Amino acid sequence: MTQIPLVDLKAQYASIKQEIDAAVARVLTETSFIMGPEVRAFDEEFAAWIGAPHAIGVSSGTDALHLVLRALGVGAGDEVITSAMSFVASAEAIVMAGATPVFVDIDPCTYNIDPALIAARITPRTKAIMPVHLYGQSADMDPILEVARAHKLAVVEDAAQAHGAKYKGRPVGTIGDAGCFSFYPGKNLGAYGDAGAITTTRADLAEKLRMLRDHGRRSKYEHLIDGYGNRIDALQAAILRVKLKHLTDWTARRRAVGTAYDVALTAAGITPAIVPSWAEPVWHLYVIRCDDRAAAQAALKSAGYESGVHYPIPLHCQPVYARLGYATGSLPVSERAAEEVLSLPIYPELPSDAPGRIASVLAAVRPGRI
Ligand SMILES: *Cc1c(COP(=O)(O)O)cnc(C)c1O
Numbered sequence: 001m002t003q004i005p006l007v008d009l010k011a012q013y014a015s016i017k018q019e020i021d022a023a024v025a026r027v028l029t030e031t032s033f034i035m036g037p038e039v040r041a042f043d044e045e046f047a048a049w050i051g052a053p054h055a056i057g058v059s060s061g062t063d064a065l066h067l068v069l070r071a072l073g074v075g076a077g078d079e080v081i082t083s084a085m086s087f088v089a090s091a092e093a094i095v096m097a098g099a100t101p102v103f104v105d106i107d108p109c110t111y112n113i114d115p116a117l118i119a120a121r122i123t124p125r126t127k128a129i130m131p132v133h134l135y136g137q138s139a140d141m142d143p144i145l146e147v148a149r150a151h152k153l154a155v156v157e158d159a160a161q162a163h164g165a166k167y168k169g170r171p172v173g174t175i176g177d178a179g180c181f182s183f184y185p186g187k188n189l190g191a192y193g194d195a196g197a198i199t200t201t202r203a204d205l206a207e208k209l210r211m212l213r214d215h216g217r218r219s220k221y222e223h224l225i226d227g228y229g230n231r232i233d234a235l236q237a238a239i240l241r242v243k244l245k246h247l248t249d250w251t252a253r254r255r256a257v258g259t260a261y262d263v264a265l266t267a268a269g270i271t272p273a274i275v276p277s278w279a280e281p282v283w284h285l286y287v288i289r290c291d292d293r294a295a296a297q298a299a300l301k302s303a304g305y306e307s308g309v310h311y312p313i314p315l316h317c318q319p320v321y322a323r324l325g326y327a328t329g330s331l332p333v334s335e336r337a338a339e340e341v342l343s344l345p346i347y348p349e350l351p352s353d354a355p356g357r358i359a360s361v362l363a364a365v366r367p368g369r370i
Contacts, residue, residue: 004345004354006306007186011349012250016242023238033234035214042237043197045244050164051171052179052199054206057232057240058213061160061182061196065093065130067230068178068198071208072154074099074127081121082130082158083113083139084314084334089182090132090158091315099127100324103316105331109274111135111287111341114333115143122147128154133162133172135310135343136188136254136284137275141167141175148176156180160196161284163188164251168278173199178209183240188254188284189247195236253348254283257355261286261344264359269366285310289340292365296342299365305358308343 013020027038039057047055058064074080076098082090084103091101102121107114113131129148131139139157148155155176159165163181165172173179181187183195200206208225211217216227258273258281265272265288273286287310290296300307314334316326329335344358 004305004351006308006343006345007347008349009185009190011347015349016246019242020239023242024235027235027238035231036234038234038237038241039232042232042241042244045241046181046197047199049244049247050173050179050199052174052201054200054203056198056200056206056209056213057237058196058198059230059232060194061180061184061187062089062093062096063213063228063230064180064182064196064198065089065156065158066096067209067212067228068156068180068205069093069097069099069128071205071212072128072156072177074154077125078127079123079125080128080130080156081118081126082315083132083134084316084331085111085311085337086132086134086158086315087160087311088315088318088320089160090130091321094130100125101315101321102126103314103321103324103326103331103334105333106337107140108333108337110137110140110276110279111337112137112139113144115140115147118144118147119151122151122153126151126153128156130156130158131176132158132160133165135273135281135287136162136165137281138162138165138167138172138279140276140278141170145175159199160184161187162282163247165282166280169280174201177202178205183236188251188282189240189243191236192239193233193236195232195240197232250348251282254346255281257346257348257350258283258286260352260355261346261359264355265362268359268363270359270362283346285343286346287341287343288362289337290342291340293340293342295365296362299361300358303357303361305345305354305361307345309341310343311341312338314338
């Protein structure tokens with residue numbers, strides 16, 4: 001029986017093995033492992049691909065978020081508003097900066113932060129809003145920017161899942177003060193280890209972030225500010241430069257898979273993922289809802305299809321954030337989504353008959369939808 005995983009990194013490596021192996025050999029031969037020409041070139045090429053004036057390669061997506069908060073002066077006693085439905089790193093970076101995460105509930109259709117609920121959570125301590133472009137689809141940025149402007153708050157985009165996604169034609173990562181990307185291996189652009197990047201339209205922030213990632217350096221021996229060892233590895237930069245050349249093509253293939261799911265699920269009587277008119281998603285994940293998720297997962301598994309859940313526990317319900325005092329039911333849309341979301345296999349090399357077959361399996365168990 002065919003086994004279709006949720007993500008297939010081996011298929012991708014097989015398709016670009018020669019290019020990758022040559023890039024790795026080049027770095028090993030030149031022994032320029034920290035900063036240097038690969039990192040400089042990657043920063044320029046990633047900025048150009050996103051359509052941002054500045055990009056700064058760093059050690060991970062989590063570190064990207066943390067460094068941006070530091071660069072914006074967010075620290076002890078401050079609060080940062082973010083979505084309750086995300087990977088833990090969104091909140092973790094806020095805590096790393098010494099600040100407190102304030103979780104806001106989500107829109108039930110897009111799973112992104114509900115802009116209408118933000119104002120009520122703003123206090124005199126609020127310094128920034130961190131929307132997450134979850135599953136590769138932009139949050140509704142205009143009302144977020146409006147509330148941020150009215151209260152003089154910074155906007156940090158968590159674009160860790162959304163390389164190349166657009167909002168009303170604008171690339172995510174160029175809309176707020178800065179955007180943070182992850183190159184965790186399973187992301188749309190994945191390194192062979194940990195890596196991340198920050199994009200920004202602000203030259204002042206870019207300059208500060210370049211120092212922050214490299215021990216606060218202004219020059220080799222002169223350290224101007226308190227910094228970190230958060231540089232992107234030259235090896236990862238070289239690998240990512242190879243992959244970046246394929247990212248437009250891979251993104252187009254993800255979009256084709258997304259469309260195939262839309263068509264097949266609709267034909268099977270199952271509600272597909274919802275895309276607002278202003279969003280151009282890059283389908284990091286394709287997520288549907290199920291009344292009986294366990295039954296849907298079991299049926300898919302026995303037919304040879306892996307599935308996933310992103311995420312089964314909303315951030316305000318995580319034990320680590322219990323100290324923040326949220327009660328069960330306080331962010332009901334996130335809590336319900338956490339029980340019902342189901343991620344279907346999606347990656348550029350997914351066999352083209354998979355969406356149709358998966359829709360048939362799901363139709364047989366009638367997973368339902370809100
Ligand atoms: C992956 C991810 C991160 C963290 O990125 P790392 O590179 O793993 O540190 C942050 N936010 C979201 C939404 C993510 O999916």
